[in-house]
Amino acid sequence: MSVGHALLGLLESGPRHGYDLKRSYDERFGHGRALHYGQVYATLARLLKNGLVAVESEPGAGPDRKRYAITSAGVTDVAAWLTTPEKPEPYLQSALYTKVVLALLTGRDATDLLDTQRAEHLRLMRELTRRKTDGDLADQLICDHALFHLEADLRWLELTAARLDQLAARVRPGSDPLPPARP
Amino acid sequence: MSVGHALLGLLESGPRHGYDLKRSYDERFGHGRALHYGQVYATLARLLKNGLVAVESEPGAGPDRKRYAITSAGVTDVAAWLTTPEKPEPYLQSALYTKVVLALLTGRDATDLLDTQRAEHLRLMRELTRRKTDGDLADQLICDHALFHLEADLRWLELTAARLDQLAARVRPGSDPLPPARP
DNA sequence: AACTGCGTGTATAAACGGTGTGTATAGTGG
DNA sequence: CCACTATACACACCGTTTATACACGCAGTT
Numbered sequence: 001m002s003v004g005h006a007l008l009g010l011l012e013s014g015p016r017h018g019y020d021l022k023r024s025y026d027e028r029f030g031h032g033r034a035l036h037y038g039q040v041y042a043t044l045a046r047l048l049k050n051g052l053v054a055v056e057s058e059p060g061a062g063p064d065r066k067r068y069a070i071t072s073a074g075v076t077d078v079a080a081w082l083t084t085p086e087k088p089e090p091y092l093q094s095a096l097y098t099k100v101v102l103a104l105l106t107g108r109d110a111t112d113l114l115d116t117q118r119a120e121h122l123r124l125m126r127e128l129t130r131r132k133t134d135g136d137l138a139d140q141l142i143c144d145h146a147l148f149h150l151e152a153d154l155r156w157l158e159l160t161a162a163r164l165d166q167l168a169a170r171v172r173p174g175s176d177p178l179p180p181a182r183p
Numbered sequence: 184m185s186v187g188h189a190l191l192g193l194l195e196s197g198p199r200h201g202y203d204l205k206r207s208y209d210e211r212f213g214h215g216r217a218l219h220y221g222q223v224y225a226t227l228a229r230l231l232k233n234g235l236v237a238v239e240s241e242p243g244a245g246p247d248r249k250r251y252a253i254t255s256a257g258v259t260d261v262a263a264w265l266t267t268p269e270k271p272e273p274y275l276q277s278a279l280y281t282k283v284v285l286a287l288l289t290g291r292d293a294t295d296l297l298d299t300q301r302a303e304h305l306r307l308m309r310e311l312t313r314r315k316t317d318g319d320l321a322d323q324l325i326c327d328h329a330l331f332h333l334e335a336d337l338r339w340l341e342l343t344a345a346r347l348d349q350l351a352a353r354v355r356p357g358s359d360p361l362p363p364a365r366p
Numbered sequence: 367a368a369c370t371g372c373g374t375g376t377a378t379a380a381a382c383g384g385t386g387t388g389t390a391t392a393g394t395g396g
Numbered sequence: 397c398c399a400c401t402a403t404a405c406a407c408a409c410c411g412t413t414t415a416t417a418c419a420c421g422c423a424g425t426t
Binding site for chain 2: 005013
Binding site: 218219221 | 387
């Protein structure tokens, strides 16, 4: 629950409305990917259900509004989240790898796939490098993170391209023909 | 819908039962993260609803079983998926970055966080390197992918550690004290 | 000057679809 | 009867879209 934890973390600096919280999140962690309101309120409802936040209704001026405050259980939860290292298991479930293997399995041109992906990655790296130059330190750090990972992908794409023939031999031991698809 | 596409891709080599399909997936793409049956059948139901697969009931021997076959629409869908490059936007929503910023915002020790994460990454890299040596080519490729990305994370962790003071200054312009949490 | 109406910003809720997890169920073969 | 094959169901999370309600200010009207 990463969005939930982030919202909880933001709440640790003081009680806030959902609306306000959403904008804080977007400003700090959005980076071209703003949250939807639905997600914010659904997440807050979940946090409320789990006792990590509490609401104080505010009958005062303005439209209906609820102030969310983090509870002590919530603080404990954030602390646990921050001290537990992330497990990067997802790197073992690479969509790129899946695509290459499936392309080979179905007799498609895997080289095309690798080339297309490389071009897209290079395009994005140029864009991010541009974005880095006129951003503040926080922007630079997040761009660097993405750039490092794009570069990692690029290295893997090269490595895989060089071993495509070997991989093809492993992946399709018997060159079974494709059965006709049925409508 | 990545799991759906992968299953669809596997079906292109011939009709299969859900159970069979699950095992094929785990063998080729599982890598320590096997699918749950529930996920397989839910995904197949969705593919069926969207007309990407068709079922042929098999009243023959054995327990109730359904053979799933890919449709021509399904083949088109797989082809489109394989030719469209992946958008690596997620690299801009790094959990690591989020944690560092939140640690700074709430006055925690961000250096600890970076150190802990570095240790965990190094541990995993040693494990993956070991796993690479006694695996086949497919295993080596997937391990390399993970290793490249772990290395990218490591570089970012070093970079961030070196700029922690600057980042802290940017992140907390006013050193607002934490309000007490309420139970 | 007062009234009307309308757009904009603030704030939340409800509904829906995809995805993943856990559990239950049922037949078959040894 | 136990393990293996095979599926279904229920639930929770996550994200998107759409609807709703109120306040505020401003433009145009009379």
